Amino acid sequence: MDYVVAVLLPQLLHGLVFGAALGLLALGLTVIFGLLGVMNFAHGELYMLGAYAGIAVIGMTHSFWAALVVAPLAVGAIGALTEVTTLRPLYRREPLYGLILTFGLALVFREGARQIWGGDMRRIMPPFTGSTPLLGMTYPNYRLFLLVASSVLLLAIWLFFTRTRAGVLVRAAVQDAEMLDGLGVNVPRVFTLTFAGSAALAALAGLLLAPIFTVYPQMGVEMILLAFIVVILGGMGSMGGSVVAAVVIGLAQSLLTLWMNPQRVAIAIFTIMIVILIVRPRGFFGREGVLE
Amino acid sequence: MLTIKDVHAGYGATPILFGVSLEVRAGEAVALLGRNGMGKTTLMKTVMGFLKPRRGTIELDGVDLTRRAPHEIARLGVGLVPENRRVFAGLSVRENLELGLSAAPDRSAALRSRRLDDVFHHFPRLRERIEQPGKTLSGGEQQMLAIARVMMAGARLILMDEPTQGLAPAFIRHIRDMISELKRLGVTVLLVEQNARVALAVCDRGYIMEKGSIVFEASSRELRESPVTREKLGV
Secondary structure, rough: HHHHHHHHHHHHHHHHHHHHHHHHHHHHHHHHHHHHHOOOOOOOHHHHHHHHHHHHHHHHOOHHHHHHHHHHHHHHHHHHHHHHHHHHHHHHHHHHHHHHEEEEEHHHHHHHHHHOOOOEEEHHHHHHHOOOOOEEEEEEEEHHHHHHHHHHHHHHHHHHHHHHHHHHHHHHHHHHHHHHHHHHOHHHOOOOOHHHHHHHHHHHHHHHHHOOOOEEOOHHHHHHHHHHHHHHHOOOOOOHHHHHHHHHHHHHHHHHHHHHOHHHHHHHHHHHHHHHHHHOOOOOOOOOOOOO | OEEEEEEEEEEOOOEEEEEEEEOOOOOOOEEEEEEOOOOOHHHHHHHHHOOOOOOEEEEEEEEEEOOOOOHHHOOHHHEEOOOOOOOOOOOOOHHHHHHHHHHOOOOOOHHHHHHHHHHHHHHHHHHOOOOOHHHHHHHHHHHHHHOOOOOHHOEEEEEOOOHHHHHHHHHHHHHHHHHHHHHHHOOEEEEEEEOHHHHHHOOEEEEEEOOOEEEEEEEEEHHOOOHHHHHOOOO
């Protein structure tokens, strides 16, 4: 019983918190995957830029909350600019071009961040401290806030996709962008705004997680690999699948660290991904993916 | 209304159309006949702006379409009912229909409900299926949805690509009657069909395409009786 309360329960909650934040990152990735047909390798760098933009805004305003609003907007603008100037000219070519391009963009962003902010580890202080008694243990307030904020955001995203015209346009563009254009929708604009939204979401995840992690130019690399796994397990292009898979991976990662060192956890998680990819190529839910 | 002059187009390095010229006058229904692989669908895609012609002009009431994006062409009043219907499988019938409204001059609630009433008057089946995802509809119902979608837009010129392909006879009759009805409503139709009998029953005139060019043009009555039709289409 002591083990459960002292070790298992906090670790489960850690996993849930991390999984929900990972879901934010994976959702943007899966939507862009649906539009472009390739994984956006630069997604992790947008996550990283969110944390650095947050540090910059906090430096100027001394407010985490101001950063939480401004940093995603700034990174969203970077995303929109990137889409218009680099991705748009490649849409009529093979998806492979997009893959190579986003790989290059990731390097440019990562090394660019190192040039601007240096390679040191940095920290962002949580906007509030303290902890709350919960289920027989005490749990840090900021992590609870993270869980609530991520859940609210995921719900808002779901409402966006199901209840708003803009959300329906994005879903339609994922399914058949050319036909959507033929129906009178300015699809290039849909692509730009979707890319901006996905970048803003990644930045938001980066900034929200920064107070419990550290900020450094490589921080996106590790996260993007996990997000890739989430998208694959979720069924490539399935948004609901991505959220569920994010929570599963968050929990798995968190629980496995109880019994093995982090390197072995990484091996275990990638092994799970490889097995799933072979035996269930459509992910957990077996729905038709965008590749078919 | 639609004037196509000497259009050359293709995919990548592969040319498909070699100087196509044809004309569709306002209020007409015109059939575009020909065997598989002769360039009919390519021509439809080029008119819609999915493909850019390498040479030649396409004009709608004197407005040049060749340098415009598909959504601009749609907003000028051209509606495509594409080959294989291309209904949005993951979206409900309602969402599919509302997307059709994107090319309409406004998306007011009044216009939307008027157009929905119109569409349901012609396709009561769609009203019954309004909240179902597109992928749960039968082929015939998807075809109705694809036609209803461009009616939502209020298209003045409808390009229909093989609307009866793979449908049961009852659905074929329904689609055929619907084309006549569209004509009665003043919509201009350019119809690509494998089924020449259906096409010539509803259209005023027809063109026969072969290897990326127009090789014959005549009234539907002449086409029904001409040996050229039999020779070119093998019917």
